[in-house]
Amino acid sequence: MKFLHNKRVLTLVILLVFSVLVAGCGQDTGSSGTESKDDGGQQAAAPSEKVLIWGRGGDSSGLDPANVTDGESAKVTINIYDGLVKYQRDSTEVAPALAVDWETSEDGKTWTFNLREGVKFHDGTDFDADDVVFNFERWMNEDHEYHIGGTFDYWGYMFGGYPGVVESVTAVDQYTVEFKLASPMATFIANVAMFPFGIASPEAVKEHGEDYFKNPVGTGPFKFVEWAPDDKVVLVKNENYWGEQAKLDQLIFRSIPDNATRLMELQSGTIDIMDGITPDDVATIKNDDNYQLTLRPSMNVGYLAMNTEKEPFDDPKVRKAVNMAINKKEIINAFFAGLAKTAKNPLPPSLWGYNDAIEEYKFDPAQAKSLLAEAGFPNGFKTTLWAMPVPRPYFPQPQKIGEAMQANLAEIGIEAEIVSHDWTTYLDKTEHGEHDMAMLGWTGDNGDPDNFLYVLLDKDNAVAPAGNIAFYKNDELHDLLIEAQQEMDQDVRADLYKQAQVIIHEDAPWVPMSHSTPPIASKKTVSGYVPHPTGVEPLDTVDIQ
């Protein structure tokens, strides 16, 4: 009887397992069926198809580049869109893209772009000067009918508000666009080359309205197919690309938040390339012949911003005390595997205008404690320390780095509770100043100091949704930064930025932590990948065997 009973159970288990297997297979064919809808015959061509799967730490927050600020979004959109101009593959030198050439007037206030002819958007519509005008007006005019779906943060950061420095954009003829600026702007062309200013199909923007961020249509080397939130974004090759066609047939970005899991996926072959490697695992990759490690040139900064609008961080003494309490060197040795340098300025040292004369706040808990006492907190205080949930290039292990900072701060009596939210919420809440102290970082977009100092520390960007999450406001600094924006001579500008760094150092709104060279691991079969210092690069030259 007992035997019979067990046998029945066994049969049941086998049946169950079998039915799960069958269901699993069924689902598989189902999903590939829907994909093939967009691209007939794709399934038939499957065996020879070149598919690259990129594993990353977080999902994109949106695919309308003008409405995102995070690298995980940019990494995808740069493959879908072209701007008027773009950067060279390995530097921030500007190169032609949708504009074949451009010129500027004597006074630096008028810019004329000659556009490429015969370019088509992914939805089949033709690209011309009116589309450029539509896009720029959508970004810069807050009363534009399609200034929706977000807050167009980057336009404000880069061009000084809405409409900011740009007075007008006009189509001179079908393939010529003219920009009139209110004042000369040294960084204008470099800014236009940034990923947020990819030209979108006006038809698609009009059709999808608020939902455009889920239905991106550009002119880039890859076309958008599908976005499964928190799972993957699927792109396919744009067969009608105006430039050289992409080598890959399909490009998939998968979100795998956990560093260790992502590495295991690479090792088991379910992804081909990944960023956000836990520094402790770098050696594992280096010692394995099946993988290669690529280092991205450093143009970033990881920092701890103190909300200067909130007590007690409105007191510079407290901010300096925090600067002295945190043992950067030890943290970097522990959590970056030697792939980073300690920071003393908001600017990375590779950038022109870096002020090396600034003397770093030395790690000195005793002095930090006496500064706190001077500020009226001899016994410290309680506060919150926000640490992002996902690994970022500038903070590969944010939770652990946060915990180490927490321990450092405890030494001088500051009891900081670690707060964390999912990535999109984290960005949103810090932009609105809900934090006391928050970890964040920045990867330069255009190789100009303005992109760091103005975006992250100017009072113009200290209004929610803020790029300046320290909400630090200093008029003297503001004047310097604006002057530097309008100055065309790079040596003069460098000098202005050096002065700016002195002011920032004195007011200490941040603890500048690190400048990292983020590692990217890929299978040996992946070739043609060139990491860009800005942290985002089109993957059209990448190939896989």
Add this chain to the structure above:
Amino acid sequence: MDTQIAAKKSVNQQANQSRGIWADSFSRLLRQKSAIFGLIIVVTLICAALFAPYIAPYNPEKGILGDRLQAPSEGHWFGTDSQGRDILSRIIFGSRISIQIGIITVGISLVVGTFMGALSGYFGGVLDLLVMRFIDIMMAFPYILLAIAITAVLGPSLVNAMIAIGIVGIPIYARVVRGAVLSVKENEYVEAARAVGCSKSRIIWRHVLPNCIAPIIVQATLGIGTAILDSAGLSFLGLGARPPKSEWGLMLNQGKDSLQTAPWAVMFPGLAILLVVLGFNLLGDGLRDALDPKLKE
């Protein structure tokens, strides 16, 4: 004189045969090897918690970053974690949190569940129907999912995790107590109490509940183990204890990134959870057999 002495002897003899229900149960408990094993674990846990500052070799929340992720050695028996903290010390101090979690969560479930179960079992009727359907609804949710939902609403912290686990534990106690009350309330002594005019609350609290205590004790002992496991689960998911607390689930979470390079950072906290849950389960099972010898037959 002689007869008096004889009488005393016979009383003593009786006492030798049965020393009361608790002593009897305890001796029955000691006859089970697995229960003793469970008891040893639980007692060790309690000792570790009580004497943590004297036993632990290092400060559990202060690490030396230069010593991070060291393999187990003479200096650090269980190795060090990613912040350079001694894992053994963290596990020892973690036992305090575990006991706290066990007592508080089971306390919440026990008090509320007993109250609901006793009322519903004693009064029956519509009240019983309402309470039991409510309990059914609660039980329809997967246990840990409901706890996650509650902590998501309350915000992540150890206290909130305890509240959440306490709440999701209520139905079991309510059911156990209700069943016990139903079987006890028809006994003659309850009828007698009613006959001499005892108030309803006196009958429930003085006559019915004390006689339902055995299943409650068993359930509570088993429940502590489950509660520790669940709160470790919540902390692992980032919904429970916040760093730098030495909570075992949190330690698992922090160690998982270095699973390949430093397996000890997850192995030892994992073992600690395993042992303690096992200990409470074995003890609970043993108590069940000891308190109700008829059940075993």
